[in-house]
Amino acid sequence: MRRVIRFATVLTRKILPLAKLHAALSGMRLLPREENMGENIAGPPEPWTSQESPEGASAAATLIILRDSMDGGPPDVLMVQRAATMSFAAGAIVFPGGRVDPADERLAAELPHGFALQDAAARIAAIRETVEEAGIAIGLSPPPSPDIVGAMRIALHAGVGMGTLLELHGLSIDSSVVEPFARWCPGRAERAGISRIFDTRFYVARAPNDAFCATADTTENVRLRWASAATIIEDCDAGREVAIFPTRRNLERLALGNSHEEVVALARTYPPEMVTPWTEVRDGEVHLCIPDYLGYPVTSEVKADIRRG
DSSP states (O other), rough: OOBBSHHHHHTSSSSHHHHHHHHHHHHHHOOOOOOOOOOOOOOOOTTOOOOOOOOOOOOEEEEEEEEOOOOOOSSSSEEEEETTTTTTSTOOOOSEEEEOOOOHHHHHHHHHOOOOOOHHHHOOOOOHHHHHHHHOOOOOESSOHHHHHHHHHHHHHHHHHHHHHHHHTTEEEEEESSEEEEEEEEOOHHHHOOSSSEEEEEEEEEEOOOOOOOOOOOOSEEEEEEEHHHHHHHHHTTTTSOOOOOHHHHHHHTTTOOHHHHHHHHHSSOOBBBOOEEEETTTTTTEEEESSSSSSSEEEEEEOHHHHH
């Protein structure tokens, strides 16, 4: 697979200290945009604070869960593999997440949190989906027992709202424990090859102590794994895993941090802008591209090589 930077061998095998990484990234400029077949996206990126998703896109949220590595190396990332029968990203590895439901929006409107409504609803959705898909409760207080998490998981799959379950089990939810990491939405250049269009907010959180109990839900997802971002990237390069374009780019960004704290610091370093990929011709081939100032070490890939959603 061809890329502007061969990331897996250049960056993931020797993770730079955060200060040096920031210095390197501040001067990193990849190939300039070229005029192409009229597919470039014009206008400024959409910020995190925007209340609305772009036209034709459904609000979604995903949670990047990091746990300390057993060997003292970079943190492990929780990934789930989508079932082959799913209409979106079938068979691909993804971070736990899904669509923001109306019940998430209602709960966000009822609770004090200090965030914009859509941001708060997405945070709740990310926490809810993580319970559903992996059986991990993040941001819930007091920490629920495994039995309660299991009961909540069954109820959520049955369509019971998160607010109802919080009340039933005497729990509160603290959405501030998930940290904004990125926001992605396909642009015009990418939508033609995607089955569903999502405006996805990515959040990052530290795994709770009982995260070892995580299991795949065996409905939307068939497998769950913990591994460093660098290891997952290597497995994708070797064909052992498959990742769609946004997942791959965010794994590469995650691999720049040696700890949960470094990943959060890295996310806070860059502008809170929506990533909207565009296409352009480089060296005679059409590339799918993203901005080069948001902390992503790889910002271009040949479009024909990309796994689509």
